[in-house]
Amino acid sequence: EDFDTLVADVKRIQKSGEDEKQKWWNFCDSKEKSTYDPARHTVPFLREFLDDYHAGVIPADRPTGRTRDRRDRRELQREHYREPPPVQEDRRDRREPREHRNLPQDDGRVVRLRGMPFTATAAEVVAFLRDFGVDQDQVAIDVGHDRRPTGEAFAIFPSAELASRAVAELQRAEMGSRYIELFSSTYSEWHQACDRSSGGGAAARQPPRREFQAPFATGDPEKDRLIARIKEIQRSGEEAKTKWWTWCDTGGDQGCYDPKRYENLFLSDFITAYDDGEL
Numbered sequence: 001e002d003f004d005t006l007v008a009d010v011k012r013i014q015k016s017g018e019d020e021k022q023k024w025w026n027f028c029d030s031k032e033k034s035t036y037d038p039a040r041h042t043v044p045f046l047r048e049f050l051d052d053y054h055a056g057v058i059p060a061d062r063p064t065g066r067t068r069d070r071r072d073r074r075e076l077q078r079e080h081y082r083e084p085p086p087v088q089e090d091r092r093d094r095r096e097p098r099e100h101r102n103l104p105q106d107d108g109r110v111v112r113l114r115g116m117p118f119t120a121t122a123a124e125v126v127a128f129l130r131d132f133g134v135d136q137d138q139v140a141i142d143v144g145h146d147r148r149p150t151g152e153a154f155a156i157f158p159s160a161e162l163a164s165r166a167v168a169e170l171q172r173a174e175m176g177s178r179y180i181e182l183f184s185s186t187y188s189e190w191h192q193a194c195d196r197s198s199g200g201g202a203a204a205r206q207p208p209r210r211e212f213q214a215p216f217a218t219g220d221p222e223k224d225r226l227i228a229r230i231k232e233i234q235r236s237g238e239e240a241k242t243k244w245w246t247w248c249d250t251g252g253d254q255g256c257y258d259p260k261r262y263e264n265l266f267l268s269d270f271i272t273a274y275d276d277g278e279l
Helices: 003-015 018-030 043-055 070-078 122-128 160-169 187-197 221-235 238-251 264-275
Strands: 110-114 139-143 149-156 173-175 178-184
Touching: 003 018, 003 043, 018 043, 110 160, 110 187, 122 139, 122 149, 122 173, 139 187, 149 187, 160 178, 221 238, 221 264, 238 264
Parallel strands: none
Antiparallel strands: 110 149, 110 178, 139 149, 173 178
């Protein structure tokens, strides 16, 4: 069976009932995987799950501690707890002339992609990075002195954590028929690529202003405190970071790991479970 067929089979099983969905989650947990999206797993992993599933050896029990029904509990409390939507970044001035601002200090948010098809567009780069929140204005397709694409691009991610994850998870992933390599980069390299692709004119794009990069710009002191604690937990090691990702995948929005996008209750529940050793 090919990859797409295996992914479709797993999704069909998940949709057949809550117990079947739980079996998939339990199987991923038993293999210490941090994502429950079938499309993010390998062919051998999917085949192993299907073999075990049809053999009836995967339990459907809900784990204790970090329970998977917390989404339901949050929904019941949602009518009593409201937060304003996340503040959206104002990107209208991304194209200000170079002389109007300085390059921001490097913060781990820039990634270089190498080995792309020479016909690749910024939109295709955004599609390749679709799980990481990169928009088209933050992509620079590099060109050489002959004005032809070099097969490289630079992208600015919403956070250093997402940039690091993309480098790890998309390393040698395919874009078309090409394997893509990803490396940490700098705002200077991003800017130079923008300059080359725009001919070096005054309209060359610039990186986002530093004031838009404040890590906890929510306007809610309590939420800022919770976010700071979660980021402290993530920085303590890969295992702790994986626990946060798993918490988001199982009880929040799968693939969304930005604490600012969750309610205070969701954040505080995670911190309590983590501090109590339940994860």
